[in-house]
Amino acid sequence: MAPSIQNLGWFYKNEGVQQPAMQSLFLTGLTLLGAYIFTIWFISYIRFLLSLYVLPGTQLRTFGSPSKTWAVITGASDGLGKEYALALSKAGYSTLLISRTASKLDAVANEIKQKFNTPTRTLAIDFALNRDDDYARLQDAITGLDISILINNVGVSHSIPVPFTETPEAEMETIVMVNCMATLRITRLIAPGMVDRKRGLIITMGSFGGLIPTPLLATYSGSKAFLQQWSTALGAELAQHNITVRLVQSYMITTAMSKIRVPTVFVPAPRPYVRSVLASIGRSGGAQGFMYSATPWWGHAWMQYVTNCFVGGHNWMLLRYNVWLHEGIRKRALKKRAERKKAQ
Incomplete structure (x- = not known):
């Protein structure tokens, strides 16, 4: 009607x-x-500022008495690994240094003896080979040691940025074996003792490449993303045993891997960077919202916080920028390689 x-x-x-x-x-x-x-957002921002600048980190002795316990550091022959070894030795911990080159390890051990006179042992292992007898030697080396701190620092990246379809198979295998398998196997040997003693600290070095997909470094980026997920799961498992797990996120640092020599606000030198990590245990810094993760260096923390808030790690513009950036790095690297070959 x-x-x-x-x-x-x-x-x-x-x-x-x-x-x-x-x-x-x-x-x-x-x-x-x-x-x-x-x-x-405001609460997140205040938490970020407090975590980065105000609140103190957990003191190292919480995880074990420095004079009675050991710290194990992988990739300890130079760069970050060496600085972790020196810092923990200075704090009074005995240290087991693991890396590929025995002579470099001996040099670090001698420096520790001269400066701090704390007990130090070395073990040369090429983690890229993933040999069972090497891990058997590691098992023998840690037997009877009260290990309170494990620093999973060993890592490797591509020699230069490279498209995945052109990545040498040997390079892919090395990255996966060193970054992923070595970290898993070492932690699998050491973590049970921490569980028995109901205390411990496990720090694993991550990368912004694991947070933000990085074209032309695809295998490396994937390996660091794996460590992010694994560390989060491991942290949830071990929390009930009073064991602190932290994946430490970082951008560039002036190490042999980055090939950068001059430090800046966003590319710190290894020593101040390690100092920031050890002073902020238990604080997330720029890694707000990432469980069992931390971004302690303030320059990196601001980069991560701003990216998360306003861009997002999987933003297409950021991905395109990464493509452009690493294509440029690759072109310059190939040009230098050609010039060296021509000069020979």
Whole structure:
């Protein structure tokens, strides 16, 4: 039945009365939603500032008495590994240094003896080979030791940025064996003792390459993403045993891997970087929202926080920037390689 003129008039009259009320309700909802989003962001921002600049980290002796326990450091012959070894020796810990080159390990051990005179042992292992007898030697080396700290620092990347389809198979295998398998096998040998003693600290070195997919470093990027997921799962498992697990996220550091020599705000030298890691155990820094992770260096922390808040690690523009950046690095590296070959 068609509506009468009177009914239509009633409808439009009431519609005109209801419309401002609906608009007001809609605007109120938007205001409340905006206030909620701002509050969440503000709380996150305050937590970020407190974690990065104000709140102290857990003291190392919480994980075991320095004079009675050991720290195991992989990749300890130079760069970050060497600085971890020196810092923990200075704190009074006995150290077991593991890396590929025995002569470099001996040099670090001698430096520790001269500076701090703390007990130090070395073990040369080429983790790229993934040999069972090497891990058997490691098992023998740690038998009877009260290990309170494990630093999973050993790692390797591509020699230069390279498309995945052109990546040498040997390079792929090395990256996976060193970055992933070695970390798993070492932790599998040491963590059970920490569980028995109900204390311990496991630090694994991650990378922004594991947070942000990195074209032309695909295998390396994937290996660091694996460590992110594994560390989070491991941290949840071991928390009940009073063991602290931290994946430490970093951007560039002036090490042999980065091939950068001059430190900046965003590319620190190994010594101050390691100092920031050990001073902020238990604090997430820039890794807000990432369980069992930390980004302690303030320059890196701001980079991660801003990226997470305003860009997102999987943003297509960021991916395209990474493609452009690493294509440029690859071209320059290939040019230098050609020039050296021509000069020979």
